[in-house]
Structure formats: C-alpha cells, structure tokens
Amino acid sequence: MIHSAIHGARHDITCVLHTHTPAGMAVSALDCGLLPLNQTAMRFAGSVGYHDFEGVAVDLDERQRLVDDLGDNDVMILRNHGLLTVGVTVAEAFVNMLRLERACQTQLLTMSAGVSLRMPPQSVIDRTFQQLRRQPSPDKNGRFPPHGEREWPALLRLLDERDASYKN
Template sequence: MNIETSPASLAGVSEAEWQIRCDLAALYRLIAHHRWTDFIYTHLSARLPGKEDHFLINKYGVNFQHMRASDLVKIDVNGTIVEETRGLSSRDVNAAGFCIHSAIHMARHDLMCVIHTHTAAGIAVSAQKEGLLPLSQHACKFYNRIGYHGYEGIALDLDERERLVADLGQHKAMILRNHGLLVGGTSIPEAFLNIYMLERACAAQVDAMSGGRELILPPPEVCQHTSDQFKAHEHDEHYAMVWDAALRLIEDGKPDYRS
C-alpha cells in the first residue's frame, strides 16, 4: 500500500496511533460480542504514545458493535478534544467517561488501556458487602489484587478522581460499588483479558449465590497460590495469544472496525 494512501495517512495520524485506534475499536466490538455493554453508557480508553498525555475514547452515541477506528475521539487529560479538523464538539465525549478514565490515565502511566463496564453481574457483585469472593478460579486471579471505590453518584465531579486513584492503588482491577467494574492493562490485549476474567468471576459468583446452597471457599493459601500462578502468566506473549483468538470472533463484522 502506498504510504500516502494508507488509512493512517488518510486519517492524518501516525501509523502507531492508527494501530491503537484499530485495536481499541476491536476491543469495543469484543465487549459488544460478549454482551458486556450498557447501550452507549460505558467507556474504553487507550493512551497514545508521546508526551502530550492524549488518549482515545469512544464518540458518545456510537453503538459498540459498530465502533470503527475513525469513530474514536482524541482528548487530553482536561477533556479537551484535540482533533480540530473533524468538526467534533464537547458533546461527543461523555463527561462521566472522561472523569473516570482521565483519573486513571493521569495517575497510572503504566495502564495504557482502561475498561469500565456496567454488566448485571458486575453491578450485582459491586452491591454485595463481601465484594468479589474467591468462589472460582477466575476470581482467584484477583485475590488480594483488586480495589474498591465507594459510590459517589454519577462521576461528574472532577475531585472524585483523587479518590478513584487512591482506591485503585497499584492494582489493575477495581470494583466501583453500586456501579460496575473497572480494569486497566499495560496493553489493550492485557486489559481485555483482565475484564474477561473479572466478568466471568462476577457471573460465576452471582450464579453460585443464587443456588441457595452452602458455598465452598478455597483456603486462603490456595487462593494466594492460584493468584500467583495467574501472575506468572502475565506477559505479552500470553496476551497476544488471547488477543489473536479474540479477534477471530469479530473478523466478519461490517463495517470493518479498521475503517
């Protein structure tokens, strides 16, 4: 392909940014594929390389299953859109999405991608006093490795960002009480695997507790051992293998997410 007619060149962005746009659009479609959406009301974001502290977030109102690379909006940590040539306005970015995601991106430069969901299972577990229980292998991944943030209303107050960051700490996953789930990753593939495991853990917990029978919890030392086993597989090669398999689930989507 002639570099002057490449998708990145036509969009007026670098090849690196275009690849991130394509991967983030694919992530939106994977979230839709797994039915983890809440219509247009949750958000996935990705930090762009460079010193400008720019990141991509969804254009408000686009259904996740239709998300394309060109639908993503580039903003800074103040919520200002930095794409003057596309005719975008502040209404194209959800204010609550900006508040939550900018908080994490500003404080945790190691987390390139941030995912926030409002699934039934995630909300249910967020409303349970015990939080995430080590009831399943999926849940044990997060044993002693997950934060909790108390509900403060719709995330429109920018001063909540400090508390969001403090409650996340050094973790890559957090339960937002009475609200939903949040995960981050050093890459888009890692963030996808983290939300996959956390969503599966919450769904299993809701199903197990709905059975009305006494539940079995593994001993703490087994939970910790399992968490350590998961941690040993947290590397780029494993994330890439999972990501490649996941992309095959959405390759027949129309229009192409890479457009």
C-alpha cells in the same frame, strides 16, 4: 472523568475499561465484593480495588480517590456502579475485564444456589493468585508478556469473521 483520572496517575498502563454489565453491577452492590470461589476469581484474589459510590462521576474532586482506591491493582469494583480494569495493552485490559466479568457471573450463579459456599483454604487461594497473576512462562527474551497477548490476535480474527464493520 474516570478514565482521565486513571490515565493521569498510572503511567504504567495504556488502557482503562469500564463497564455497567448486570453481573458487574450486581457484584458491585454486594457487601462481600468479589469472592475467590473459583479459579477465575482467584486470579484477582486480594488484588481488587474498591471505590465507594459518590453519585454520577462528574466531580473532579473524586479523581484522587479513584486513583487511591485502584492503587497498584489491575481491577477495581466501583461499588453500586460497575467494573473497571486496566492493562499495559488493550488486550490485557480486555482479558482482565473478560475474566472479571466471568468471575462475577459465576459468583452470582453460585450464590443463587442458596446453599453454603465452599471456599478453598487461604493458602490455596494465595497460591492460585501467584500462579495466575502473570503468564505461566517467559518468552524467549525472558520477559513475561502481558495477559492477553496470545489471545488477542485470535479474538480479532474471530471478530473479523463475524462482523468486520468495526474497522469502518
């Protein structure tokens, strides 16, 4: 239901990932949501969609609200539920999820220290977001490749080396 809703509306993307990891579920239940506490999190600063929990997502009526809440963003936190990322490629959706998951883990670790949080100035957060929202340099055709394009072949080689049974 969730995946088809996004695919039906966002024709600019080809992959939707959705997870229920402990760190993602934990941040999804925080009123503050994802905070720009570190460079990894700033990749998503101001560009995270939030969707309120309505129960297990089986109601077709919820589809439009999911699409509206994602908007043009690449990532969405499903409140009290988990994480969702999209990408123009599988690789991009994957690295978006990897970074969002890492940002959630790090936020929880930071908050668990139990002291006041140090946030950079908004101007620095905005600058970092602009720096990280796309690849740092264009390719020889002048286009900015999707995130993950460079990492993906290496990740597949790593997977092949550890356990190639996913191919069967």
